[in-house]
Amino acid sequence: MEELRELWDKIKPERKMITIRNNKSPILFNHVRRVIVDDPKLAINEGNAQIHLFNDAKSRILDVVTDKHPLNGKFAVRKCEDCWCSINYPDRSISDLRRLFLN
Numbered sequence: 001m002e003e004l005r006e007l008w009d010k011i012k013p014e015r016k017m018i019t020i021r022n023n024k025s026p027i028l029f030n031h032v033r034r035v036i037v038d039d040p041k042l043a044i045n046e047g048n049a050q051i052h053l054f055n056d057a058k059s060r061i062l063d064v065v066t067d068k069h070p071l072n073g074k075f076a077v078r079k080c081e082d083c084w085c086s087i088n089y090p091d092r093s094i095s096d097l098r099r100l101f102l103n
Contacts, residue, residue, distance in 0.1 A: 053101040
């Protein structure tokens with residue numbers, strides 16, 4: 001953790017991503033000030049439907065983050081414009097994009 005703290009200012013903003021997963025117990029967000037969610041403007045086709053990955057992911061998050069949830073009101077959306085995610089995500093497979101955005 002100390003190494004990350006020392007290097008934090010040298011890391012490009014688009015690389016400052018943290019994935020939090022805990023399938024066994026609740027994750028406590030009491031000390032989180034803000035969550036920035038990037039919208040890489042990606043869509044996948046499934047049958048006759050087009051799924052905008054960010055909108056679907058956002059909808060799933062908001063289903064969980066109710067009025068009394070510690071993260072309520074702490075989300076900020078950042079539109080991706082010529083950044084790492086707009087370059088990286090289009091090269092991923094549909095199954096990988098589903099895993100990243102919808103699971």
